[in-house]
Amino acid sequence: MPTTPKAAVKKKTTSAKKPVARKSTAKKNVKKHIGMKSFRVYPNARPFVTFKPTKQTAYWIVLLVLIIVLQLWMLKIQLDIIDLANSISAQ
Secondary structure (H helix, E strand, O other), X not given: OOOOOXXXXXXXXXXXOOOOOOOOOOOOOOOOOOOOOOOOOOOOOOOOOOOOOOXXXXXXXXXXXXXXXXXXXXXXXXXXXXXXXXXXXXX
């Protein structure tokens, strides 16, 4: 007669459960974004005419100076070419 296999005996381990961390129930003060709606006057966040230099302002100033210097250099070259052409045609 065939014998039936015996079921494996499971060891019961006692594991201590870790306590669940609770979140604080204190309310946080969060500023809500005021949505813009039509036909209402809203205060400006900052005045319209202000000057607050940033990194980008410095980049634009450097680019402007570079463009002006290159344009003056090209103008000088053009004037030299015109003077050379005038001296050749005068001979």
